[in-house]
Amino acid sequence: xxxxxxxxxxxxxxxxxxxxxxxxxxxxxxxxxxxxxxxxxxxxxxxxxxxxxxxxxxxxxxxxxxxxxxxxxxxxxxxxxxxxxxxxxxxxxxxxxxxxxxxxxxxxxxxxxxxxxxxxxxxxxxxxxxxxxxxxxxxxxxxxxxxxxxxxxxxxxxxxxxxxxxxxxxxxxxxxxxxxxxxxxxxxxxxxxxxxxxxxxxxxxxxxxxxxxxxxxxxxxxxxxxxxxxxxxxxxxxxxxxxxxxxxxxxxxxxxxxxxxxxxxxxxxxxxxxxxxxxxxxxxxxxxxxxxxxxxxxxxxxxxxxxxxxxxxxxxxxxxxxxxxxxxxxxxxxxxxxxxxxxxxxxxxxxxxxxxxxxxxxxxxxxxxxxxxxxxxxxxxxxxxxxxxxxx
Amino acid sequence: xxxxxxxxxxxxxxxxxxxxxxxxxxxxxxxxxxxxxxxxxxxxxxxxxxxxxxxxxxxxxxxxxxxxxxxxxxxxxxxxxxxxxxxxxxxxxxxxxxxxxxxxxxxxxxxxxxxxxxxxxxxxxxxxxxxxxxxxxxxxxxxxxxxxxxxxxxxxxxxxxxxxxxxxxxxxxxxxxxxxxxxxxxxxxxxxxxxxxxxxxxxxxxxxxxxxxxxxxxxxxxxxxxxxxxxxxxxxxxxxxxxxxxxxxxxxxxxxxxxxxxxxxxxxxxxxxxxxxxxxxxxxxxxxxxxxxxxxxxxxxxxxxxxxxxxxxxxxxxxxxxxxxxxxxxxxxxxxxxxxxxxxxxxxxxxxxxxxxxxxxxxxxxxxxxxxxxxxxxxxxxxxxxxxxxxx
Numbered sequence: 067x068x069x070x071x072x073x074x075x076x077x078x079x080x081x082x083x084x085x086x087x088x089x090x091x092x093x094x095x096x097x098x099x100x101x102x103x104x105x106x107x108x109x110x111x112x113x114x115x116x117x118x119x120x121x122x123x124x125x126x127x128x129x130x131x132x133x134x135x136x137x138x139x140x141x142x143x144x145x146x147x148x149x150x151x152x153x154x155x156x157x158x159x160x161x162x163x164x165x166x167x168x169x170x171x172x173x174x175x176x177x178x179x180x181x182x183x184x185x186x187x188x189x190x191x192x193x194x195x196x197x198x199x200x201x202x203x204x205x206x207x208x209x210x211x212x213x214x215x216x217x218x219x220x221x222x223x224x225x226x227x228x229x230x231x232x233x234x235x236x237x238x239x240x241x242x243x244x245x246x247x248x249x250x251x252x253x254x255x256x257x258x259x260x261x262x263x264x265x266x267x268x269x270x271x272x273x274x275x276x277x278x279x280x281x282x283x284x285x286x287x288x289x290x291x292x293x294x295x296x297x298x299x300x301x302x303x304x305x306x307x308x309x310x311x312x313x314x315x316x317x318x319x320x321x322x323x324x325x326x327x328x329x330x331x332x333x334x335x336x337x338x339x340x341x342x343x344x345x346x347x348x349x350x351x352x353x354x355x356x357x358x359x360x361x362x363x364x365x366x367x368x369x370x371x372x373x374x375x376x377x378x379x380x381x382x383x384x385x386x387x388x389x390x391x392x393x394x395x396x397x398x399x400x401x402x403x404x405x406x407x408x409x410x411x412x413x414x415x416x417x418x419x420x421x422x423x424x425x426x427x428x429x430x431x432x433x434x435x436x437x438x439x440x441x442x443x444x445x446x447x448x449x450x451x452x453x454x455x456x457x458x
Numbered sequence: 459x460x461x462x463x464x465x466x467x468x469x470x471x472x473x474x475x476x477x478x479x480x481x482x483x484x485x486x487x488x489x490x491x492x493x494x495x496x497x498x499x500x501x502x503x504x505x506x507x508x509x510x511x512x513x514x515x516x517x518x519x520x521x522x523x524x525x526x527x528x529x530x531x532x533x534x535x536x537x538x539x540x541x542x543x544x545x546x547x548x549x550x551x552x553x554x555x556x557x558x559x560x561x562x563x564x565x566x567x568x569x570x571x572x573x574x575x576x577x578x579x580x581x582x583x584x585x586x587x588x589x590x591x592x593x594x595x596x597x598x599x600x601x602x603x604x605x606x607x608x609x610x611x612x613x614x615x616x617x618x619x620x621x622x623x624x625x626x627x628x629x630x631x632x633x634x635x636x637x638x639x640x641x642x643x644x645x646x647x648x649x650x651x652x653x654x655x656x657x658x659x660x661x662x663x664x665x666x667x668x669x670x671x672x673x674x675x676x677x678x679x680x681x682x683x684x685x686x687x688x689x690x691x692x693x694x695x696x697x698x699x700x701x702x703x704x705x706x707x708x709x710x711x712x713x714x715x716x717x718x719x720x721x722x723x724x725x726x727x728x729x730x731x732x733x734x735x736x737x738x739x740x741x742x743x744x745x746x747x748x749x750x751x752x753x754x755x756x757x758x759x760x761x762x763x764x765x766x767x768x769x770x771x772x773x774x775x776x777x778x779x780x781x782x783x784x785x786x787x788x789x790x791x792x793x794x795x796x797x798x799x800x801x802x803x804x805x806x807x808x809x810x811x812x813x814x815x816x817x818x819x820x821x822x823x824x825x826x827x828x829x830x831x832x833x834x835x836x837x838x839x840x841x842x843x844x845x846x847x848x849x850x
Contacts, residue, residue, distance in 0.1 A: 210604045
């Protein structure tokens with residue numbers, strides 16, 4: 067035991083020295099920065115990596131300006147490679163990975179790894195006004211639960227993530243519910259990591275900008291019970307394109323989710339206290355679920371939504387006669403209908419076509435246009451905007 | 459949109475081909491096995507990695523036999539390195555990482571990464587009887603929640619993970635509570651990843667071997683609010699040795715945890731319906747908490763426990779007069795006292811000394827000795843054993 071403690075004390079001392087000498091200038095981390103991106107005082111970022119045998123090292127990620135696919139590191143000495151950006155970084159959460167001689171490599175000294183679809187990314191943060199609501203602040207925190215429910219429509223147990231606001235456990239109060247859907251290849255965890263949904267809700271609720279609400283994040287892929295690693299098929303690698311994601315099956319099975327939530331949580335069982343929103347494929351799901359069940363949702367959020375139905379599914383009960391369904395949904399007592407898209411989004415034109423249709427029919431909706439593309443930076447902003455409008 | 463679908467269909471086709479041609483022989487994963495460990499029919503394992511520029515590649519991990527620190531991969535062709543074990547692997551969950559020219563590297567094609575203390579490891583599984591209860595089976599699943607509570611003793615909000623058994627949300631039933639503590643450098647998430655606590659409980663409860671129970675997994679480091687990435691100090695790298703872990707402060711603050719749990723969950727408020735257990739430092743915490751508050755716990759589990767108090771803390775109110783405290787705890791109405799340790803554990807002799815003391819005083823306890831060391835393979839087994847004995 068004494069030996070273990072001596073070893074421990076030596077390792078603390080070593081770590082403290084390391085931490086002092088390599089202390090990051092700013093940002094959310096303090097030590098082991100040798101290989102993590104270092105945020106420089108002038109707003110640029112430096113990537114450093116030890117790889118003595120490498121012939122070429124590049125770094126890619128969403129910190130790069132539009133159109134720049136990767137940056138190339140240069141040899142600094144016999145072991146270390148380095149790249150300092152020629153551009154400055156705005157406050158944001160960024161993802162990156164290295165390629166060493168063409169082979170993908172995570173940063174060996176950065177523990178902060180998030181999965182997006184079927185790839186892992188290291189994370190770094192440039193702190194600032196934009197990222198305040200993405201951080202864990204000293205405010206009351208909601209609870210985030212991984213919950214399994216029986217889906218009779220899909221004949222399987224399925225997992226959802228549920229955010230209940232601070233105070234839920236203690237009280238008897240009933241809450242409105244936002245159903246928040248992920249994009250293609252994502253799963254029930256997507257809105258919690260890259261999406262920062264729990265932090266955004268905690269902070270907006272504490273600031274009085276959003277009302278306390280339950281947020282239900284189901285898995286929108288009818289072919290899987292739960293996220294990779296969390297389902298009974300075992301340790302399968304996730305595929306970007308799972309079968310049965312946009313063929314109407316998820317939309318039809320959605321009643322299993324609302325029914326479970328209303329039975330198991332203290333919800334306000336009224337149209338005005340139910341909202342549905344989603345990004346990309348989740349926007350597509352939100353569009354068609356809300357149009358098919360117009361009495362269910364008092365608010366609808368489409369974040370960079372996919373709109374177009376694949377030819378082979380056009381006659382599906384969920385997708386056919388959409389114009390008539392919209393008429394029923396939007397002409398009398400329309401929901402708060404919110405559409406957000408980025409100027410650089412490849413789906414921009416599809417969304418513009420949807421808006422033209424709505425405009426012609428004089429359907430009321432709120433439109434929010436941002437600068438970016440089909441990425442999490444935009445979807446976090448849309449969630450902040452949308453959650454401040456609903457249930458009021 | 460059409461373009462996106464064509465791209466998708468091409469990538470599905472490519473993935474399906476890859477999946478067919480590289481289909482793993484057995485185990486929990488089906489595709490992208492090119493670089494993941496391949497389980498061979500004869501029970502050996504093959505590691506393959508692409509790294510054209512490397513001079514030396516080794517692989518380390520707990521799949522290696524006792525005493526073997528790493529295995530060296532050989533060049534197979536101009537890009538690929540390979541190692542096939544000369545030993546066979548028993549069914550178990552294994553962790554591994556590569557070193558490329560001395561630099562730690564995660565497997566670029568294995569998405570399954572768990573953090574243990576301040577390092578990330580890739581995971582692979584050899585399926586078999588031993589691992590059945592570690593898997594997600596088609597049985598009713600409990601809910602796993604990340605919950606924040608106010609700790610007046612430590613003057614901060616802190617996070618705990620709470621497992622509530624299947625059916626908890628719907629019913630009015632009250633449940634017994636197991637408080638389950640992590641080891642040094644761990645945090646509230648440790649028992650859920652490497653520990654497989656939720657899967658073990660789901661499966662044992664479904665088999666009728668353990669009673670439905672709430673499992674509370676607090677953070678045992680008084681210096682931090684929550685696991686790295688999940689606390690308000692931001693994206694700090696975790697240190698193995700945090701301050702204030704074994705100085706009595708956590709033990710004294712433990713009442714904040716029991717008080718929160720009994721206020722916010724439907725618990726049976728009786729000594730016989732409360733158990734405490736932990737591994738290593740968590741065993742140390744369980745030992746001293748249960749001895750200081752002998753009326754609180756009807757069952758105590760010490761898994762490879764640290765026992766010895768550091769010299770400077772010997773006079774602390776929590777640690778002093780331990781012999782008298784044990785006397786009070788063990789002589790009249792003793793709890794179910796369970797001690798587990800592995801033959802290869804560096805703490806084996808400390809545990810033997812504790813047993814000698816208990817034997818001399820004729821204190822009743824159950825002793826469980828396994829073959830392994832101070833590692834998760836043993837702690838998962840101890841959890842399976844202990845949870846089948848308590849609350850009965």
